[in-house]
Amino acid sequence: MEIKSGDELAFRRVYQEVFPTLMRVAYHVTYNKDVAEDICQDAFIRFYDKDMVFPTMEDAKFWLIRVTKNLAINHVKRKMRETASLEKVMKNPQINPFKDGQTEFILQESSAAVRKAVGDLPEIYRTVIVLREYAGLNYGEIAKVLKISESNVKVRMHRARKELGAMLDREEVNVP
Amino acid sequence: MCLDDQILNTYLDGELAEPWKSQVEEHLSYCPSCRARYQKLVQLRDAVRDAALTDEEIAPRQERVLSMIEKNHLSKKSSQSFWRRHFRVSAPQVIGVAAAFVVVFIGSWAVFGGNKDNTIPLPELNTTIDLKNITPVRSTDNASTSKSLESYSLDEILKNLDARGYDVDIRLKSIQPLALDRLDSEVKDVARIPEEGITISSDGMARDDSGAIVATGVSLDASNQVVASDGTVLFSAEQVSLIE
Numbered sequence: 059m060e061i062k063s064g065d066e067l068a069f070r071r072v073y074q075e076v077f078p079t080l081m082r083v084a085y086h087v088t089y090n091k092d093v094a095e096d097i098c099q100d101a102f103i104r105f106y107d108k109d110m111v112f113p114t115m116e117d118a119k120f121w122l123i124r125v126t127k128n129l130a131i132n133h134v135k136r137k138m139r140e141t142a143s144l145e146k147v148m149k150n151p152q153i154n155p156f157k158d159g160q161t162e163f164i165l166q167e168s169s170a171a172v173r174k175a176v177g178d179l180p181e182i183y184r185t186v187i188v189l190r191e192y193a194g195l196n197y198g199e200i201a202k203v204l205k206i207s208e209s210n211v212k213v214r215m216h217r218a219r220k221e222l223g224a225m226l227d228r229e230e231v232n233v234p
Numbered sequence: 235m236c237l238d239d240q241i242l243n244t245y246l247d248g249e250l251a252e253p254w255k256s257q258v259e260e261h262l263s264y265c266p267s268c269r270a271r272y273q274k275l276v277q278l279r280d281a282v283r284d285a286a287l288t289d290e291e292i293a294p295r296q297e298r299v300l301s302m303i304e305k306n307h308l309s310k311k312s313s314q315s316f317w318r319r320h321f322r323v324s325a326p327q328v329i330g331v332a333a334a335f336v337v338v339f340i341g342s343w344a345v346f347g348g349n350k351d352n353t354i355p356l357p358e359l360n361t362t363i364d365l366k367n368i369t370p371v372r373s374t375d376n377a378s379t380s381k382s383l384e385s386y387s388l389d390e391i392l393k394n395l396d397a398r399g400y401d402v403d404i405r406l407k408s409i410q411p412l413a414l415d416r417l418d419s420e421v422k423d424v425a426r427i428p429e430e431g432i433t434i435s436s437d438g439m440a441r442d443d444s445g446a447i448v449a450t451g452v453s454l455d456a457s458n459q460v461v462a463s464d465g466t467v468l469f470s471a472e473q474v475s476l477i478e
């Protein structure tokens with residue numbers, strides 16, 4: 059069914075259905091819940107204000123995922139630049155985003171390690187993992203969102219898991 | 235020959251086509267070393283999925299963002315935008331509310347161009363307007379002004395111009411019903427401005443994705459910029475994608 063993004067009822071339906079996915083995409087790229095929340099808000103406001111027409115709910119969802127992914131990546135890049143210049147001046151150790159005082163939910167040790175490992179992946183690998191595992195997209199859909207070929211998705215997915223596996227293996231050794 | 239990791243990953247994601255899929259399954263059924271590597275990939279995949287942000291972590295934020303959008307956006311947006319309100323009314327409706335239907339001339343976005351013969355004349359305003367006191371208003375800014383213009387209501391635009399001391403030329407214009415230009419079979423879409431969701435057709439109409447006309451008399455110039463009838467550049471070539 060056609061979706062008009064500026065129509066309030068349609069907007070509410072899309073919001074209900076897509077928000078959790080967007081929040082996961084934004085979070086697993088930035089690994090900061092407050093930042094992820096702001097990004098989702100930004101994405102949905104753009105969606106509503108732009109008054110677009112999508113042939114299906116899926117198309118609306120892909121648009122939102124693409125925008126959210128871009129906003130999240132931009133945030134990470136900006137953050138990295140800031141941290142880099144800050145470190146130069148202050149010789150600050152890298153801030154660990156997983157110990158940011160968010161104690162509302164007790165996370166399993168293993169999940170914390172995985173989140174850290176995904177967060178340490180280079181951007182091109184992180185995005186395919188996030189879109190596959192946290193947005194539930196298939197290769198064709200990931201290719202569409204990232205505007206790369208499916209065979210490229212295949213290669214990146216393989217390398218992403220290889221790096222992740224190596225990082226988590228190291229992690230296990232280090233944990234007493 | 236044993237299976238490489240990329241094949242195993244593709245298989246794991248359910249993206250391997252036949253006949254390779256059956257071949258992989260067959261190989262896994264008798265090769266313990268590949269099976270062990272595959273199991274490890276499954277474990278890794280599951281561990282990554284288990285680390286997903288939980289519904290409990292999401293729910294309060296989902297509510298908070300929605301109530302912010304409800305407060306600041308859903309209620310504020312008038313049911314239809316400035317342009318939409320003007321172009322979507324059908325001719326009989328327009329005649330009924332003729333006195334309320336006005337066009338403000340602001341630079342290149344002045345609208346309702348086109349063939350006079352096809353237009354429907356409307357009754358005049360009841361209000362007496364002394365033409366000597368009226369000066370047309372032109373937008374002094376560049377084309378980007380038109381972007382923000384759309385988000386204002388006519389009332390707001392009039393109030394704003396009034397507050398700035400402009401005399402505003404308000405007048406009734408003839409209406410060309412949308413249905414008429416649709417009948418012109420030679421009209422086809424020539425370009426799109428993806429960022430704005432606007433399509434330009436060969437009859438000089440610019441429409442948004444809902445089909446509402448946002449401007450008339452626009453065209454593509456030699457360097458693929460979208461220009462208004464007076465030559466003002468509305469969209470640069472980088473913003474424009476051509477439709478073959």
Ligand SMILES: [Zn+2]
Pocket residue numbers: 235236237261265266267268269
């Ligand atoms: Zn084997």
